[in-house]
Amino acid sequence: MKMNEFMWKEEFSNKIEELEVPGNWDLHVDMNLEKQKTGLIYTQQTFGSFRCSRCARSWNSSKVSVLFIINLNKRHGTVKMRIFKQGCERFTRHEEMIPTVTSDNIERVVCNLVHKIRRKFYEVNDQYQDQKPKIYGPLEGLHNKERCEACRHGLCEQQILSCEYEQNREQRESVAPAVLTVMGLVTGVASIALMYFANK
Template sequence: MEESTWKNIFENELEDQGINHVWSLCVDEHLKAQQGYLQYTQCTFARFHCSHCSRWWNSAQVHILFLIKSDRRSRGGAVKMRIFKQECRRCNVSILQKPEITHENMKRVISNLVSKIQSMTYGQNNKNPPLNPIIYSNDVEGPHEKKHCEACKLKVCPWNIEHGEKIMVANPQPAKLHPWASSGVQQQDKRSSFATYTSIPSSPSRAVHELPHDTVVTFVIIIFIIFFLLLISNTKQ
């Protein structure tokens, strides 16, 4: 039921933002980074209910991963998404609980997703900033302790980036853009992808220690003059 809600919101947002090509959306609870996909992440607000102790808690750090892949022929594409879970911090039983996200926050997440598709696939930049989630409660606990956050355990949680920890992504590859996307957007895609580009220094050239020819000649002449003067001095003595 929840997946169908995400799909309906996605289809409506595509229409609202003027994308007439066919795009699909699926929810995958085991989704991981894949080659050839643009990786896009968001955080939203949600609440959780522990199935073991019946405790409720709120979090504004509910991590969502999207993998976006466009189709050159149809000019449409496919999106896969994963909503990461959290564990109850009061229970000794490690059970990952699904978040309950309000319809309004679902719409905001999808609106940001479609804007990303517009920018990265069709070269149409949205001048409006991404929509922030609505925080429905001041009592926000969040997933960190990291040991209770599924995204942290898999080292894909954006909280780790903010606190200086390294994010490991298996085989990161920036997505290939359609030929109709502008070159400026292509450069933006390279900067915003998960891939890390390392500058590899070239092999050092051999140092040349030989002196220039003129310098060698001058040096020999000076030595000869000094030797000649010493020889004359010894002769007079």
Template sequence: GREVWKQVFQELMQEVKPWHTWTLKLDKDLLPNILKPGWVQYQQWTFARFQCSSCSRSWASAQIQVLFHMHWSKGESKGQVKMRVFAQRCQKCYQPPFEVPQFTQENISRILNNLVLRILKKCYREGFKLVEVIPTIKDISLKGPHDSDNCEACLQGFCAQGLLQATNLPTSWSPRANTSYQVETRIPFSPSGEDSYSYPSQNPMHRKFSISCYCCFIFIVVVVIVIIITI
């Protein structure tokens, strides 16, 4: 659980800032867009699995918000990160408890790698101008809409905000938003494939035929005129 996040974060920070002390704390009461002065925010929408503690049913979601607030104190060479992972609850149970998602080690690394890049950019003013976000790996394909009624972030009004932001961002976010995927696949299908085939478009064919006929006719006329002239 918590210790893995802290440990991986320490390892990654040690690689880039070995002389600086950074701490990561989990804070269940952290709220998006409410920041103390000097703090910066970073949100990621990630994939993970959940398991219900009452019926042990499991499910996956690609719309799990991971929220970070970061603060860097230059004078003390100390940095702080507060982190909150938004929970979800079981769809089938009556009054189920909110469950904390279970991330794979690989996805924990990816999420924290993104965080470290953001720290370098926001707190140290270092790094590339365009920091590319590494998306979390989805090990199954998800069908159906996001279960907003059982998503903690949605119920508190923070999930829809994220979606809006995510759709405004360039390509790096696209795999996360299931909806945009469906729209994207639907567009190329109908105009190119089906329409031109199912209607054996007689008009353009006919036009082609008549154009070549017309050319033949003109050619024959020209040939006949030439023959008449030469005779």
């Protein structure tokens, strides 16, 4: 089963145009993509459905990991992506399946990605909050790390947490000036009040 590259590329092009990102940007799918020393590493988790090619067993997962490596060379931007597979629990030999991701969850992942590009490469502070995936159908127990390709590559929980921390840091930095301004006003009012009562 092959990943639907067209849907991802089309959604990426549409979102780049919609959010008026400068330059020319391309999205390339590479199912062997690894972490690199160059480029911005960005990972997300979404919801996906799997179907075993050997026994036809199907299952859902809210921990479908997607890796992006983003580079900008002058006005030409390139995004490489890899969506990680999972294996069926009925077989000891690793035979991993590519997940099916719904169009609305593809849209959410891509929207988060393009906003990340705007913040990191064009210093756009739009206060955007990453969209969480929509969950369809029941989830079966705990996440099986032994059958998760992303876990074996160290890109499942660890990278997601680091991206969340980075996002939270950006939010704290954007809120800090406003907090300082309010504190300054409160201090000023308190000083005036003290001077007033001291002169009574």
